[in-house]
Amino acid sequence: MTQASARSLDVPADATIPSRHPKAPGVGERIPPHNPACRGCADVPGGIHMESWVDDDRGEGGDPGVGVAVRSRMAVTDDMQGGPGLIHGGYLMAAFDECLGSVAPLVTRSCVTARLETDFRAPVPVGTTLWLRARLDGVLRRKYFVSAEARLDSEDGPLVGTARALFVQVDLQHFLRHGRAEDLEAIGASAEQIRAARG
Numbered sequence: 001m002t003q004a005s006a007r008s009l010d011v012p013a014d015a016t017i018p019s020r021h022p023k024a025p026g027v028g029e030r031i032p033p034h035n036p037a038c039r040g041c042a043d044v045p046g047g048i049h050m051e052s053w054v055d056d057d058r059g060e061g062g063d064p065g066v067g068v069a070v071r072s073r074m075a076v077t078d079d080m081q082g083g084p085g086l087i088h089g090g091y092l093m094a095a096f097d098e099c100l101g102s103v104a105p106l107v108t109r110s111c112v113t114a115r116l117e118t119d120f121r122a123p124v125p126v127g128t129t130l131w132l133r134a135r136l137d138g139v140l141r142r143k144y145f146v147s148a149e150a151r152l153d154s155e156d157g158p159l160v161g162t163a164r165a166l167f168v169q170v171d172l173q174h175f176l177r178h179g180r181a182e183d184l185e186a187i188g189a190s191a192e193q194i195r196a197a198r199g
């Protein structure tokens with residue numbers, strides 16, 4: 001296998017699709033913020049205020065409850081402007097990252113974005129609402145392959161973007177080792193845990 005194909009976002013043939021974790025929120029339930037300071041999903045100044053729910057991915061056979069998917073909504077506000085009256089592309093990518101990033105935790109522990117590819121298919125005016133839908137396409141070892149689409153103003157509105165991403169599962173040590181201590185302490189980590197993780 002070449003280096004390029006090893007890092008591709010194409011779902012490997014031997015990937016599987018596990019079920020939602022029994023303790024994960026159920027279909028239709030709101031997904032709570034994964035960190036109270038997250039600029040993606042928490043209600044904090046300067047955030048994108050994404051709201052997400054567990055969706056029902058009916059899968060190939062159309063069976064209800066099969067698969068793992070997330071539905072998200074984001075208001076496109078004036079402060080997201082790039083071109084005059086239009087969303088900055090980085091905000092659309094942030095929206096995709098947040099929606100895509102809510103999928104794997106329905107199955108496993110924390111994951112982080114390793115790679116994110118976005119196709120900007122149509123301009124997104126400020127003052128609109130983005131509706132996103134992401135699904136789990138396959139899992140191989142620690143790798144979670146996900147894809148998403150974004151539509152304007154309703155769940156079946158015009159398609160404005162699509163994305164594919166790879167999330168890699170990490171353990172708590174990832175955050176303890178790399179995160180700023182005061183933010184880790186704010187979510188309950190002790191100074192001793194942080195010191196131990198950093199060696």
Ligand SMILES: CCCCCCCCCCCC(=O)SCCNC(=O)CCNC(=O)[C@H](O)C(C)(C)COP(=O)(O)OP(=O)(O)OC[C@H]1O[C@@H](n2cnc3c(N)ncnc32)[C@H](O)[C@@H]1OP(=O)(O)O
Pocket residue numbers: 006007008034035097098101110111112113114115141142143166168170172175
């Ligand atoms: C307190 C709780 C709060 C919970 C908080 C939850 C936070 C969620 C936040 C939302 C999402 C984000 O914004 S996350 C923020 C943005 N992302 C990041 O900061 C991640 C920075 N990158 C990293 O830390 C690292 O590169 C990792 C963890 C992604 C991978 O490092 P690693 O753990 O050493 O693993 P590594 O062996 O390199 O890679 C594992 C497998 O993935 C593949 N792989 C790795 N990177 C890539 C890549 N870019 N493109 C393709 N493939 C890749 C490798 O080839 C390998 O495949 P194979 O050999 O197995 O085939």
